[in-house]
Structure formats: structure tokens, C-alpha cells
Amino acid sequence: MSLLLDGKALSLKIEADLAARVAVIKEKSGRTPILATILVGGDPASATYVTMKGKACQRVGMDSIRLELPEATTTEELLAEIAKLNANPDVHGILLQHPVPHQIDERACFDAIALEKDVDGVTCLGFGRMAMGERAYGSATPAGIMTLLRHYGVELAGKHAVVVGRSAILGKPMALMLLGADCTVTVCHSKTRDLAALVKQADIVVGAVGRPEFIQADWIKDGAVVVDAGYHPGGVGDIQLKPLGDRVAAWTPVPGGVGPMTIATLITQSVEAAERQLG
Numbered sequence: 143m144s145l146l147l148d149g150k151a152l153s154l155k156i157e158a159d160l161a162a163r164v165a166v167i168k169e170k171s172g173r174t175p176i177l178a179t180i181l182v183g184g185d186p187a188s189a190t191y192v193t194m195k196g197k198a199c200q201r202v203g204m205d206s207i208r209l210e211l212p213e214a215t216t217t218e219e220l221l222a223e224i225a226k227l228n229a230n231p232d233v234h235g236i237l238l239q240h241p242v243p244h245q246i247d248e249r250a251c252f253d254a255i256a257l258e259k260d261v262d263g264v265t266c267l268g269f270g271r272m273a274m275g276e277r278a279y280g281s282a283t284p285a286g287i288m289t290l291l292r293h294y295g296v297e298l299a300g301k302h303a304v305v306v307g308r309s310a311i312l313g314k315p316m317a318l319m320l321l322g323a324d325c326t327v328t329v330c331h332s333k334t335r336d337l338a339a340l341v342k343q344a345d346i347v348v349g350a351v352g353r354p355e356f357i358q359a360d361w362i363k364d365g366a367v368v369v370d371a372g373y374h375p376g377g378v379g380d381i382q383l384k385p386l387g388d389r390v391a392a393w394t395p396v397p398g399g400v401g402p403m404t405i406a407t408l409i410t411q412s413v414e415a416a417e418r419q420l421g
């Protein structure tokens with residue numbers, strides 16, 4: 143029987159623990175932790191994710207501010223909004239929803255977020271610190287995956303992890319986090335030759351490529367741990383999960399696996415940021 147890595151169930155447990163921590167912050171400081179969310183443009187999926195994040199804040203007793211900027215926003219305008227949030231002592235964490243419209247320099251805007259408010263783990267500075275094993279907020283999706291794997295006791299040291307995808311907020315930080323947990327890591331991407339053969343070697347496969355069911359079930363060896371970080375219309379991820387049946391050791395469902403852990407991680411890091419800033 144394959145082990146279900148149930149991100150939804152774990153996220154509910156994490157939220158219950160966070161609600162207790164938020165209550166302590168409020169009692170001790172008389173202040174409420176606040177996450178500022180920034181949505182640029184009208185992408186419906188992004189709007190849904192930002193709404194989900196606001197609702198998660200509510201469930202744990204935090205407040206959130208939702209800043210909605212028009213599709214035609216410039217880099218300078220977005221940088222100015224981020225500077226205001228950095229300077230606002232009532233805001234403890236800042237989330238800039240990815241992707242932003244093409245005319246915006248997303249990297250410059252991510253990097254403008256103050257390190258102590260980078261609760262989504264998107265800055266180069268936070269990434270570098272994490273890569274060097276220093277304290278930093280991790281990029282929310284890969285950090286959520288690490289929490290999920292550790293919660294279910296998945297052995298990592300010495301395992302061969304194959305990460306398919308190399309994006310700045312998912313594939314790259316995922317690879318570094320697995321390396322930090324003593325995995326041997328291979329990162330695959332669009333120019334990788336013989337992807338199927340590499341995936342076949344994996345003890346742990348992470349689908350982070352952003353293409354529906356791109357990773358085929360017959361590429362995955364028996365007994366592997368399968369982590370699907372994709373979410374596409376129709377409720378499928380980056381990996382063909384159904385045909386895997388019971389031949390893998392453990393797997394994350396879509397939906398209900400990695401997605402809820404992304405949000406639980408953002409909220410956890412927001413609570414930590416508020417504890418540090420108000421403590």
C-alpha cells in the first residue's frame with residue numbers, strides 16, 4: 143500500500159497550532175499580525191490563490207491587506223508600493239503573487255521586499271542564505287514539501303532526488319533544500335537529455351515543470367516517493383499519478399497535497415515574522 147502524503151490534513155493541523163501562536167502574540171503585544179498581499183493584473187487563478195491566502199490568515203486569527211494593482215502597472219509603481227509596505231510597522235509579511243504582467247521586472251520587485259518581511263521566501267538574499275544553511279524563510283512551495291516529507295517520516299539522507307523543473311521559486315530552491323537534507327540531487331529541465339532515464343533513477347521525484355501530466359507513470363521506478371507540485375485545470379498535476387497505483391512508496395495527491403502546504407508554509411512564516419517583529 144502506498145503512503146498518502148496528505149497535505150490538506152497536515153495543513154489543518156498546522157493552522158490549529160498557528161491559531162494558538164497568534165493568540166499569544168495578540169495577548170502579549172496587543173497587536174494583530176498582518177500579511178500584505180499584492181496582486182497585479184487580472185489573472186483569475188492568481189486572484190483565487192490570493193483569496194485563499196487571505197482566508198487562511200483569517201482562520202488563524204491574522205489580518206491581511208489586499209493590494210490590487212492594474213495590469214498596466216510599471217516596475218517603478220510596484221517598487222513604490224513595496225517600499226511603503228516595507229516601511230509600514232503594522233505589516234509583518236509581504237506576498238507578491240507570481241506571475242506579474244510581462245512589463246514588470248519581477249526579480250527586481252521580489253528583491254525589493256525587506257528580508258524580515260519576505261515570508262514567501264522569494265528574495266535572492268533569502269535564497270542565498272537558505273542555500274548556505276543560514277536562517278531564512280524558505281520559498282513557500284518547496285519549504286512546504288520539506289515539511290510534508292519530514293512529517294511523514296520520509297527518509298531523505300543518501301536518497302537520489304530528481305527535481306524536474308528549475309524555476310526560481312520552485313525547482314531551484316527545492317533542489318537546494320533536498321541537498322541540505324543530504325539527498326543527492328539531479329535537476330532536470332527543458333534541455334535535459336533522456337529525461338525518462340534520469341527520472342527512472344530517482345528514489346524521490348519532484349514534478350515542478352508546470353506542464354500537465356508531463357512526467358509519465360512508466361518513468362517512475364517501483365518504491366519511489368512521488369511529489370507533484372503542479373496544479374492544472376481538471377485537477378491534474380505535473381505527474382501521471384493514476385497509473386502509478388500502489389507501486390510507489392508514497393505520493394502527494396492533486397489536489398490536497400502540495401498546494402495546501404504552500405499556503406500553510408506562507409502563514410507559518412508570517413506568524414514567525416510577526417513573533418520576531420513584535421516579540
Ligand SMILES: Nc1nc2c(c(=O)[nH]1)N[C@@H](CN(C=O)c1ccc(C(=O)N[C@@H](CCC(=O)O)C(=O)O)cc1)CN2
Nearest residue numbers: 191238239240241262282283373397398399401402404
Ligand atoms: N508569490 C507566489 N506566487 C506563486 C506561488 C507561491 O508560492 N508564491 N505558488 C503558485 C500558486 N499558489 C500560490 O500562490 C498555489 C497554488 C495552488 C494551491 C492549492 O492549494 N491548490 C489546491 C487546489 C486549489 C483549487 O481547488 O482551486 C490543491 O492543490 O489542493 C495553493 C497555492 C504560483 N504563484
